[in-house]
Amino acid sequence: MLAGVWPMGLRLETAKLAQDLGVSVTPVRDSLNRLVGECLVDLVPGMGFLVPQMTEAKLCDLLDLNLLALEKSLELRVPSNQELSVDLPQGDHAARTQFVFxxxxxxxGNSEMERLVVAIAARLHGTQLHEAAVLGESAEEITRIWNEVSAARHSAKLLDMLRRYHRRRKVAARELVTQLSS
Structure with a gap:
């Protein structure tokens, strides 16, 4: 689902998923209910479990929430946690972006903030897979943000970079959602 293999709105058949996974229907249904709680699956009365629809408005709302969480994280930063000695991992753009955020x-230093950012990242994953095609230099952009973060610079420059990152995606929201649908 996160890879965008299943189209938005697809009905998730519990029996078929159970058969494909080689398990009974009960753990599949339990897992789908948990994913509903994470907003990664929709549950529609009379229709069942569906791959959620991403709309331009929903994407913009998620981007706004993500930016707020990142801004607050920088505001709350714990001085002892300022040094990051890890490198930006290789992999797809979505995984690299999620790592940085x-x-x-x-x-x-707030575990709930971490959980929030991870939850938002899961919901943004599909659109992040299309950012390079829609926005061009998205990989370079996240590298520049990472360089600023890893150098322990929590300046107005980093905040500006994060705001520009999110603003660019909001401007391109319609095209990103269109890419998800194709």
């Missing part, structure tokens, strides 16, 4: 949340 999780590291920013971790600077807050």
């Amino acid at each position: 999780f590291q920013i949340a971790a600077l807050s």
Whole structure:
């Protein structure tokens, strides 16, 4: 689902998923209910479990929430957590972006902030997979943000970089959602 293999609105058949996974229907249904709680699956009365629809408005709302969480994480940063000696991992753009944002949340020293940023990242994963095609230099952008974070610079420059990152995606929200649908 996070990889965008299943189209938005697809009905998730518990029996078929159970068969494909080689398990009974009960753990599949339990897992789908948990994913409903994480807003990663929709439960529609009379229709069952569905791959959630991403709309332009929902994407913009998630981007706003993500930015607020990152800004608050920087505001709450714990001085002893300021040094990051890890490198930006290789991998797809979505995974790299999620890594950077999780590291920013971790600077807050607040485990609930970390959980929030991880939950938002899961919901943004699909659109992040399309950012390079829609926005061009998205990989370079996240690298520049990481360089600022890892250098322990929590300046107005980093806040500005995060705000520009989110603003660019909000401007491109319609195209990002269109890419998800294709």
